[in-house]
Amino acid sequence: MNKTVLAAIVVVIAMLGFTYVAVGSAGGMGGEGDWVNKLAVLGAVVLVIVTAFVVTKYVRQMQSDTAGGQLADENWDGIGEYKNELPFGWAVIFLGSIVWAMWYFLAGYPVNAYSQIGEYNDEVKAHDTKFEAQFAKMDDATLNAMGESVFIVQCAPCHGLQADGMDGKAANLHERIAEKSVKHIVMNGANNFKTDYAGGMPPMLLQDPAQVDAVAKYVASGFKADDAAGKAAYAAGTCNTCHGENGEGMPSVAPKINGWEAGMVATVLKDGKKGAIGAMPAFTNLTAVQTKALGAYVSSLSKK
Amino acid sequence: MFHWLEKNPFFFAVAVFVVIAFAGLIEILPNFAQASRPVIGTKPYTTLELAGRHVYIKNSCNACHSQLVRPFKSETDRYGHYSLSGEYAYDRPFLWGSKRTGPDLMRVGNYRTTDWHENHMKDPAAVVPGSIMPAYGWMFKNKADVDTAYAEQVTVNKVFKTPYNAELPMADGSKVKVALADSVEAARASALEEAKVIAADMKDQDVKDAVAKGEIPEIVALIAYLNSLK
Numbered sequence: 001m002n003k004t005v006l007a008a009i010v011v012v013i014a015m016l017g018f019t020y021v022a023v024g025s026a027g028g029m030g031g032e033g034d035w036v037n038k039l040a041v042l043g044a045v046v047l048v049i050v051t052a053f054v055v056t057k058y059v060r061q062m063q064s065d066t067a068g069g070q071l072a073d074e075n076w077d078g079i080g081e082y083k084n085e086l087p088f089g090w091a092v093i094f095l096g097s098i099v100w101a102m103w104y105f106l107a108g109y110p111v112n113a114y115s116q117i118g119e120y121n122d123e124v125k126a127h128d129t130k131f132e133a134q135f136a137k138m139d140d141a142t143l144n145a146m147g148e149s150v151f152i153v154q155c156a157p158c159h160g161l162q163a164d165g166m167d168g169k170a171a172n173l174h175e176r177i178a179e180k181s182v183k184h185i186v187m188n189g190a191n192n193f194k195t196d197y198a199g200g201m202p203p204m205l206l207q208d209p210a211q212v213d214a215v216a217k218y219v220a221s222g223f224k225a226d227d228a229a230g231k232a233a234y235a236a237g238t239c240n241t242c243h244g245e246n247g248e249g250m251p252s253v254a255p256k257i258n259g260w261e262a263g264m265v266a267t268v269l270k271d272g273k274k275g276a277i278g279a280m281p282a283f284t285n286l287t288a289v290q291t292k293a294l295g296a297y298v299s300s301l302s303k304k
Numbered sequence: 305m306f307h308w309l310e311k312n313p314f315f316f317a318v319a320v321f322v323v324i325a326f327a328g329l330i331e332i333l334p335n336f337a338q339a340s341r342p343v344i345g346t347k348p349y350t351t352l353e354l355a356g357r358h359v360y361i362k363n364s365c366n367a368c369h370s371q372l373v374r375p376f377k378s379e380t381d382r383y384g385h386y387s388l389s390g391e392y393a394y395d396r397p398f399l400w401g402s403k404r405t406g407p408d409l410m411r412v413g414n415y416r417t418t419d420w421h422e423n424h425m426k427d428p429a430a431v432v433p434g435s436i437m438p439a440y441g442w443m444f445k446n447k448a449d450v451d452t453a454y455a456e457q458v459t460v461n462k463v464f465k466t467p468y469n470a471e472l473p474m475a476d477g478s479k480v481k482v483a484l485a486d487s488v489e490a491a492r493a494s495a496l497e498e499a500k501v502i503a504a505d506m507k508d509q510d511v512k513d514a515v516a517k518g519e520i521p522e523i524v525a526l527i528a529y530l531n532s533l534k
Contacts, residue, residue, distance in 0.1 A: 008416070023521070063321060077530050116375055117375055117386075118382075119375075120375035120376065120386070123376070123377050123381075124377050127377055133498065153382070154415075157416075157420070157431065158416075158417075158420055158431070161433065166431065168422075169419070169420075169423050169430075236400070262384065277419070278417060278419030278420070278505065279418065279505060280417065281414060281416070281417055283385060283415070285381075285414075298364040
């Protein structure tokens with residue numbers, strides 16, 4: 001027997017021995033273990049045998065082969081070259097690589113095909129399309145539910161989860177306006193909603209502190225008909241000429257002050273607000289549907 | 305040339321480095337130079353804002369709060385437009401942060417106000433139920449370091465040519481000029497003017513009194529900084 005073949009057999013046995021020591025019977029060599037392990041071990045065994053076979057073949061070829069074929073004309077310091085055909089598989093891979101390189105350079109390179117911002121834009125577009133389709137027609141319950149979830153994310157940090165303004169840190173949304181705020185506005189005027197009510201409200205329409213108190217109570221408690229003093233003060237301050245007899249407001253002149261409704265909420269979101277309690281930023285990041293939903297939810301709070 | 309390089313291993317190594325780095329240099333550097341240019345609407349910090357930034361860094365706000373909105377819908381819904389590198393042009397150092405224990409603050413000035421920050425810094429859990437952020441009571445007593453902020457303004461203006469006293473274009477087409485005071489006294493005075501505007505929106509009587517006396521508590525500077533994050 002040839003020395004090389006003997007060496008190959010010894011190596012194969014040694015490698016299989018190593019494998020057995022490494023994975024043992026649990027690895028599947030003893031018939032145990034799951035099929036993944038068995039497959040892995042089988043693969044290892046095949047790999048070892050194939051390697052030994054191939055190496056033996058070529059080592060033997062090197063030992064016994066003599067050069068043959070037609071020499072090329074060129075000769076460099078006595079070193080010549082046989083005229084061999086290009087191996088077919090190699091030539092195919094070589095030409096294929098050239099074609100692939102052109103494609104990769106011109107079209108396939110990731111920078112041309114992909115960008116993070118492009119993916120983001122696609123994501124937003126897909127979501128918006130789905131959102132619009134899903135919520136094109138909403139019943140009141142869905143609208144309210146959406147409004148509540150928008151409220152929890154966007155509004156609750158200041159107005160509180162209960163929308164009660166968290167002990168005066170922000171407006172209590174269960175009422176349209178607090179007494180304190182009415183007083184502040186009567187004394188200082190207001191020009192919060194520049195887009196919808198460009199004129200603003202002048203300060204000091206009422207001078208007498210008693211009247212200011214009366215009108216504050218009257219407006220904040222919801223225009224009670226039996227509050228004669230409040231009613232008189234409301235008229236004296238000419239509040240009714242802009243805000244209406246019962247605070248229902250007047251389009252592009254003065255906002256509604258007897259309760260919340262979706263349009264009023266949208267106005268506040270558009271321009272933000274600054275008053276007796278503090279400042280509220282404008283929320284221009286909400287979509288039209290979200291604004292509508294939020295309007296429905298907030299106005300539902302004061303109606304309960 | 306090549307024969308000369310072959311005989312001088314050091315310069316050969318330098319040449320090799322240049323060859324290897326070449327693609328990187330021509331691809332990365334121009335893009336970097338372009339992307340790090342200030343975005344329209346970005347402006348340098350005023351003295352008080354910079355003092356507030358120092359308070360922010362001193363208290364390690366950046367250990368829990370990032371200032372980097374990534375381009376994912378979930379993030380832009382919550383925090384606003386994703387961050388652009390040019391927006392950090394005047395941040396030295398930038399405060400991207402690496403971990404969000406609290407929310408991102410890149411654009412907090414868009415959706416929180418002075419009075420909210422005041423309530424929140426005094427007692428975070430009172431405004432955000434379940435918040436694990438500690439209260440920062442000492443900021444209402446400690447005084448902000450306006451002088452250091454002014455020194456930084458002068459330095460970045462000299463060394464990095466940060467455009468103070470220059471007209472800068474804003475997103476709405478207007479121009480804004482951030483003034484750099486001529487002297488430290490003038491800087492203190494202008495910081496105090498800014499502080500008065502902030503303090504007018506605050507409720508804490510001690511803070512209001514301090515500002516009226518000409519002192520600037522750290523909280524005022526910090527709020528000025530947070531309001532400037534847009």
